[in-house]
Amino acid sequence: MPEMVTLAIDEQEVEVEEGTNVLAAALGAGICIPNLCYLPGLKPTGACRVCIVEVEKNGRTKMTASCTLEAKDGMVIHAHSENVLRARRNIVELLVAEAPESEVLQVLAERIEVEDVRYPERDNDCILCGRCVTACAEIAATGAKGSIGRGMNRHIGLPFYNEEYCQKCYECRERCPMEIAPQSRRDPCGVCGSELSKNEDLIPEMCGDCELD
Template sequence: MVNININGVNLSVEEGTTLLEAAQFLGFPIPTLCHMEGLSPYGACRLCVVEIGEGPKARLVTSCTSRVEEGLRIRTASSRVMKARKMILELLLASCPQSKVIQDLASKFEVRRQRFRQEHEDCILCGLCVRMCEEQMMAKAIGFRGRGEKRSIGTPFDIRSEQCRLCGGCMYVCPACQLRCTYTEPDKAICGGCANIYPPCVEKEQFDDMMCYMDPCVACEIIKKIEIK
């Protein structure tokens, strides 16, 4: 067992526990976009930063990837942490202003201004979908491509992957695009519209090399057309 101190509360946790797990055990809220139980920690969104150490040695680390150490003092909501978090949220909001998850978080952390140009990226490269596809769905249909500002997530050669079973797991976990395709049921993360119309859109000719994940899903429009008729 390892003794740590989170926000002044002493706690003894098992070795190998992440700071995020320890803080959540005590009920301290730490926002995160790229962490999910059952998926390996990745540390991409940087929202879960906490401050560790004392005095001049104090530093910010991502709590989802850092493990507990004996005698570690952790502050999950110090002014430095909050300042960093707000900046990260502002940047995330600039890249994906249409994401409801990010908008909600931003308002929760009182991000009141938008100093950066909006990019409308549809993706914050958190890698949740990539890990979901690989670790839970055992498919490895999508992955990271390119480098730097050209880095993106998708299938090889932008065609429908043979490994993809259209499970929708990637859309389900996505914090940026999950409400993009909700048709009439916004409370459901994925509409399943493409699978529910007849014939299913994946069997239609024009969907041959397409997957809803990648391209603008037009299932809603097809259903609308059918309903109008």
């Protein structure tokens, strides 16, 4: 029997197996935390920071990505506090500025009520969320793709930029937020997969517009 831990997310008691991350715990309990780079069941990377939450400890709170945060007994998580919502809007704003062409990001921005993008548009075709890298390593088990370079110049690529290393399964493309059109996919915001859209009492302000079934 795996050990169970109990934590509080948005004042709701959630019991999960030890080792579960906070994001998975919340989604499982029907609490929607918007996320982007997280692929359920696979190793979280914590790259996009959309899933940030506040962790309360000794009366102080700390913001961190929930996908890379392991659920611990007695943890107190605020996923929809003023601070979190503001920070999350800002993060998505930056992502949209980075890649204004992405429909997925547009939908995500709309859902969390980003009103205006205050940052100069960069017109990139990649936000370095790393979904493709995770897909390549864990779903396709090829492990061909990875990020190359550092800082401003970091980009995703194949060894020696040689296409031969790609086995052309396109698992990566399937999951790229730049390639997915929201209409064609159930999970543009990374799916809450929750009962949330049916239960408006839970977090109406966050996912009121969410049409997912």
